[in-house]
Amino acid sequence: MGVPRMQTCRLLTILWCLLMLTEAQVTDSLPKRLMSTAFFPLRHPQVGRTDWLAARDFSERYLRALGLNVTRQVFSTTVLFDQDIAQLVEGVNLLAVVPGRHWDSDAEDDILVVGAHYDTDVTNMGVRPGSGMVALLELGRHIQERRTTGLQLDHTVILAALDLMTSEHSWGKAGDSGAEVFLRGYLNPLLTSRPSRRFRGAIMLDSVFNFNASVGSQVYPGGFAETFPDVEQTGRGDFLGVVSRPASDAALLEALKAVWPAGAGRLQPLSLPQQPPDTEALFQFLSQGHDAFWNRAAGGVVSSLPAVLLTDTGRYRQLPRRCLSVDTICGPREMLTPERMRFFNQTVKALTDAVLTMQGSSSSSAVMGSWLLLLTGLLASCVSH
Template sequence: MDCANLWKFVLIMCVVAPDSAQETQLQAHLEHFDGVRNPMAATDEPRLEARRYIKDKFRELGLNVHSQTFNTVLKPLYEERTVTGENIVGVAAGTVGGPVVVVGADYDTPLQSSPLEDNGAGVAALLEVARHFMHETARGGSFEQLNTVVFVAFDLNVKTYGNNHPGKPGSYHFLHQWLWPYINQTSNNFAGAIILDSITKFSTQFDSQYVLQEFKDAFPKAASSIANSGNKGDFLAMFTREDSRSIHLANTFTANYEKDRKARMFRLQPMPVRDGLSFVGVLEMFNHQSHYPFWSFRPSEELVPLPALLLTDTDVYRMSMDVCDRPCTPAAFLTRGREGFITKAIDAVTNTLLNLQTKRLPVSATSGGAGGTTTPLLFITCIAVISRIIL
């Protein structure tokens, strides 16, 4: 291996080298999300186990835990069937009462998808964002929490089960029946939602990202950027609307995502959604995830679109560089590449919450809080390793 390629190889390994504590936490979470979590499955125990685990973790973190039950309708074959779901809500209450931010992920899964990929890893990331945020805002942390953050694991996203199911998803019920009353039925009390849905597929292979013609028409700038990179699936997609509050949320997240070296490896691809006919052809790409009820919110006859970001690897439109044959164990699933990709999203979401909902305390007022989730020492160590190899 020549010197230039050696530098590149070791630097990439440094960028994606896992924080051992973070890797351990992610794998521990994934152990509870490796079964098919669907009411139409042969057994409902994996969904119930995931539900218990999320509640326990929210409580351990000191969140105020709420369970929101709701009914929705499935149509497995020819007859409709009413099923009961349960959204799990963990509230980190602020002291000031400013606009609320929501971070959410679906904890159920379609029958045929990988339960770790869709969306076990998203829920694991949700739990890790909550853990980091609560650590940073605890006594002795680096930040004082001002505004409320709501962490929510949604149940029964029936829109991902198939087009024949007529019921509303868990995120719809959460928004209409829990969040809207919680924010006193005014959008002024809401700063936005960040939804984590399928965030594990990463590939530096050419043509690993499938781009529809309709996608090119709707997102010309993003399509050009992807084409220029050789259609590689080497990015996290961020779907967002273009109203002023959505732009503010997206800009804050983007700044946090791109501020450290990992952004060079795992880039962020903004996909701003404008109203108009050009988006009709690509609606199926993103209208079944849990951000969409926020965009299409109608508390009455009037449409009141709420700011929400969808963070995703684009799901079926991307091939993964890491193949994990079924049954795929959490240990086999959590490769270095996947761990790095997920951790990058966790860091950016956590720091976005810290920017929006807290204030940094003076150094003298803290007792060694982490002040963020990155570790400069890792990079220094990697440079030392490279130097030894070269010399």
């Protein structure tokens, strides 16, 4: 091997190492930083109001910084701060459109929605649903990176950062949640304004970071076996659940299964029977936004749209043991362990790949990934000579 060729190969080796390091740092550090700061505290209009508003402002600025057009859907709804205390609260859904090639034409355009909520319950550790919001922002970042390399989406993707999705809405006396407002005031008019627009489905993100493979780390709400009869109860929290219906949501579930990578965590379908029993488990897994799509009201008619929920089961999966004490408030270091961040990154990768595969696009061609592939090939030629 001549001197110039040796120098070239050394340079390629340095570049390859730098790109590998940069990609690893971006993949690991950015989501962890977001979950440690903007999306870690309680974010509720009564408890944690300042952090709730700060999370809204941060999410909007982040989406706009990605180059996305963001619509602020402002609405007012009743939130129950207690069983007997109701208050009218102003919420804001942040809706970022990643336009497909036919967004502005009369040609057929399939619309896919990916949504998460940036608020929390009064008592919920913020990072639980916060991980869903960070996954949504990461999805936007990955898609935009690919678009900068010339990727043209065949169909439109809407990233919906929803507000006022707290469990207080499930008490029966509260007003519409952010998901219901999004459907009624944004999605329904969007779909009916142009017959060529079709709805592909919605992927809603709950907590998606908590991996715990210890025996006994996974508990189950009452009636779980009757509600999800095909699921084996192993007692280990080593999976990401996909709540779906057997026929209506099959395409979304299969898209996720097709790209789920091998790793520590597994993808566990939580498929409801045709007529699910009225159980605590059904109630717990029907209050995360996807149920608004299942019971869509438009023009006085209730219909159903395909939607699935991605969840680590939230409060039914144990956190680190020391965080279970009422006297201990765990910080990001205890919560966001390397194992949990690997699980989170695995989830984001599968989500990104599923969204792009449903577009008919190549699923694994990130900006730096393309350069790494090229440099790896060049380095291989160096070694062969």
